[in-house]
Amino acid sequence: MEPKPATKHHLSPEASLSSSVDDPEITSAGSSSASSSNQNKRPRNNVLNEREDYETDSSMIIGENTLDYKNKKPVGCVTDWQIQQQDVLSSDLMGSCTTSDLQTDAPDDSQKNLESDAMDYTSDHFDECDYFDEDDGEYEFDTDMIDNDCSYNLAAKFDHLDLPPGVEATVPWLQKPIHEKPSNHVPLEEEIDKIFNSLKQFDTVEDCSDHHFAKETNEGKKPPKEWMKKIQQDWKLLENDLPETIYVRAYEERMDLLRAVIIGPAGTPYHDGLFFFDFQFPSDYPYQPPKAHYHSGGLRLNPNLYACGKVCLSLLNTWSGSGCEKWNPHKSTMLQVLVSIQALVLNEKPYFNEPGYEMTANSQYGQKSALKYNENTFLYSCKTMLYSLRRPPKYFEDFVAGHFRKRGHTILVACRAYLDNARVGCDVEKVQNANAGEGCSSDFKAQLKQLFEDLLMEFTVKGADCKEFLSQKAKVGDATALPKPEYSTVEL
Structure with a gap:
C-alpha cells in the first residue's frame, strides 16, 4: 500500500588495554x-x-x-x-x-x-x-x-x-618482576567521547566505495556550472543550519553524492535510533530532486521507508503532492529534504502515514492500531541499532560508538519501562515515571526482552553507563526486572 503524501515542511531549531600476566x-x-x-x-x-x-x-x-x-x-x-x-x-x-x-x-x-x-x-x-x-x-x-x-x-x-x-x-x-607498569594510555571510553565530541555535523570525506549510488556516475559528461553552484549552496546551508540531530558527509571527489544520519526524535518510537540515508544529485539537479536510499537492514519500520531502501516522500517526487509539497527547483534544498524526513516520516504515530489510515485517527480502533504499530516499530528500531553498531557505515564508525555510549543508558531505561507497561513512544526523558501505561502485548515483551539483552551487551562494550542493569542482572539474573518495593509489616 502506498503511503500518504507529506504535507508539512518543518525546520527543527535544533584503547588499548594494558594487562599483566602472572607466571x-x-x-x-x-x-x-x-x-x-x-x-x-x-x-x-x-x-x-x-x-x-x-x-x-x-x-x-x-x-x-x-x-x-x-x-x-x-x-x-x-x-x-x-x-x-x-x-x-x-x-x-x-x-x-x-x-x-x-x-x-x-x-x-x-x-x-x-x-x-x-x-x-x-x-x-x-x-x-x-x-x-x-x-x-x-x-x-x-x-x-x-x-x-x-x-x-x-x-x-x-x-x-x-x-x-x-x-x-x-x-x-x-630482580623482582614488576607486573603492573604505569601507563599513560587514555581509557577507551574517554577516547570515544573525545572523538565523538570533536566530530563536525557537516564534513567532507574521500572514499565513497560503500555508498549506494557509488557506481552510478556521469562519466564523460562535464557537469554544468549551475549544477556545481547549486550543490555548493546546499553544502553551505548544511554546514550552517543543520539541526543538532542530523549529521552529513559530502564527498570531495564525488560532489553528486551525500550521506546523512538522522537521530530518532524524542517522543516517538524512533527515539535515540540512528537512521542512515544515501543521496545522489542527478545531472539535471536542481530541476530534479535528489535520489534517496534508506539503509534499512531489510526492515520496514515506517510506511514511507521501504525494506528495499526506497524513500517515499512528496518532496522527492516519489509520492504525489501539490504546491509546496513538491520539489521546487528554485526554492527546495537538501536541508529541507533531511528535516522533512525527520519531522514528517519519523513521527510520533507513523501508522497514520499509511494512505487512508489518517481517517481512523480519532477512533478507538485507529488509536489501538497505532499503538500496536509503535510496538513493532520500536522492535525494528532496536534491531536497527544493533545493525548500526555491528556494521556502521564508512566515516560514521566513531559517531555510532559515541552516540550509543552517550544514549545507551536512556535507551535501556526506556526498554525496561516498556516491559513494565509504559506506552511505547512516550517521552523517553519521562519514561521512568510512565509505569501506569495502557499495557504492551506479551509478544512485544518477549521480543523486547531478548533485544534488551543484546543491546545491554553492545552498549557495555561501547562504555555506556550500564552499571544499574548489570548489577540487577547479577542479583536476579534478569537486567529487565525492576526492583521490587519493600513493605514493612505492622502487628496490630
Missing part, C-alpha cells in the same frame, strides 16, 4: 627444594647451552635469549658481562647452592640430561602456544613474552638463597 611457575619454583629439582624438573623457556669456544670447566653459561628463526627454537647467546657474572656466582654462591640449583660443575651425564630435557620441553611447549600464523604456516614468537618467562623462572631458583649484597641489583633476572 604460575614462579610460585611453585620458590617452594621447591634443591633435592627434588632433578626429579620434578620444571619446564624452562630458556635453553642452557654449553659454550664451546670458552673453557669453564664444564660450567653452564646462562645466555640472553635470541631466536633462531630457521629452527624455530631459542638459543643461547653469551656475553662478556654474563661470563663475569658466572664467575661471581661460581665463587660466591656455590657454597650455599646445590649443583642442581645452579647447574654448575655438573657431571657430564647430568649436563647432557639437562640439555635433553630443555630441548624436549622447548619442542613440546611451542606446540601448545598460540604463536602459529595460519596465513604462512610458520611459527611467530613473541620475544618479549619469552624473555619475561625465562627471567621469572631463573629468578625463582634463587628465592631461598641468601645472596651477597648487590648481586640482585647487578643481575637483571634476579
Whole structure:
C-alpha cells in the first residue's frame, strides 16, 4: 500500500588495554627444594647451552635469549658481562647452592640430561602456544613474552638463597618482576567521547566505495556550472543550519553524492535510533530532486521507508503532492529534504502515514492500531541499532560508538519501562515515571526482552553507563526486572 503524501515542511531549531600476566611457575619454583629439582624438573623457556669456544670447566653459561628463526627454537647467546657474572656466582654462591640449583660443575651425564630435557620441553611447549600464523604456516614468537618467562623462572631458583649484597641489583633476572607498569594510555571510553565530541555535523570525506549510488556516475559528461553552484549552496546551508540531530558527509571527489544520519526524535518510537540515508544529485539537479536510499537492514519500520531502501516522500517526487509539497527547483534544498524526513516520516504515530489510515485517527480502533504499530516499530528500531553498531557505515564508525555510549543508558531505561507497561513512544526523558501505561502485548515483551539483552551487551562494550542493569542482572539474573518495593509489616 502506498503511503500518504507529506504535507508539512518543518525546520527543527535544533584503547588499548594494558594487562599483566602472572607466571604460575614462579610460585611453585620458590617452594621447591634443591633435592627434588632433578626429579620434578620444571619446564624452562630458556635453553642452557654449553659454550664451546670458552673453557669453564664444564660450567653452564646462562645466555640472553635470541631466536633462531630457521629452527624455530631459542638459543643461547653469551656475553662478556654474563661470563663475569658466572664467575661471581661460581665463587660466591656455590657454597650455599646445590649443583642442581645452579647447574654448575655438573657431571657430564647430568649436563647432557639437562640439555635433553630443555630441548624436549622447548619442542613440546611451542606446540601448545598460540604463536602459529595460519596465513604462512610458520611459527611467530613473541620475544618479549619469552624473555619475561625465562627471567621469572631463573629468578625463582634463587628465592631461598641468601645472596651477597648487590648481586640482585647487578643481575637483571634476579630482580623482582614488576607486573603492573604505569601507563599513560587514555581509557577507551574517554577516547570515544573525545572523538565523538570533536566530530563536525557537516564534513567532507574521500572514499565513497560503500555508498549506494557509488557506481552510478556521469562519466564523460562535464557537469554544468549551475549544477556545481547549486550543490555548493546546499553544502553551505548544511554546514550552517543543520539541526543538532542530523549529521552529513559530502564527498570531495564525488560532489553528486551525500550521506546523512538522522537521530530518532524524542517522543516517538524512533527515539535515540540512528537512521542512515544515501543521496545522489542527478545531472539535471536542481530541476530534479535528489535520489534517496534508506539503509534499512531489510526492515520496514515506517510506511514511507521501504525494506528495499526506497524513500517515499512528496518532496522527492516519489509520492504525489501539490504546491509546496513538491520539489521546487528554485526554492527546495537538501536541508529541507533531511528535516522533512525527520519531522514528517519519523513521527510520533507513523501508522497514520499509511494512505487512508489518517481517517481512523480519532477512533478507538485507529488509536489501538497505532499503538500496536509503535510496538513493532520500536522492535525494528532496536534491531536497527544493533545493525548500526555491528556494521556502521564508512566515516560514521566513531559517531555510532559515541552516540550509543552517550544514549545507551536512556535507551535501556526506556526498554525496561516498556516491559513494565509504559506506552511505547512516550517521552523517553519521562519514561521512568510512565509505569501506569495502557499495557504492551506479551509478544512485544518477549521480543523486547531478548533485544534488551543484546543491546545491554553492545552498549557495555561501547562504555555506556550500564552499571544499574548489570548489577540487577547479577542479583536476579534478569537486567529487565525492576526492583521490587519493600513493605514493612505492622502487628496490630
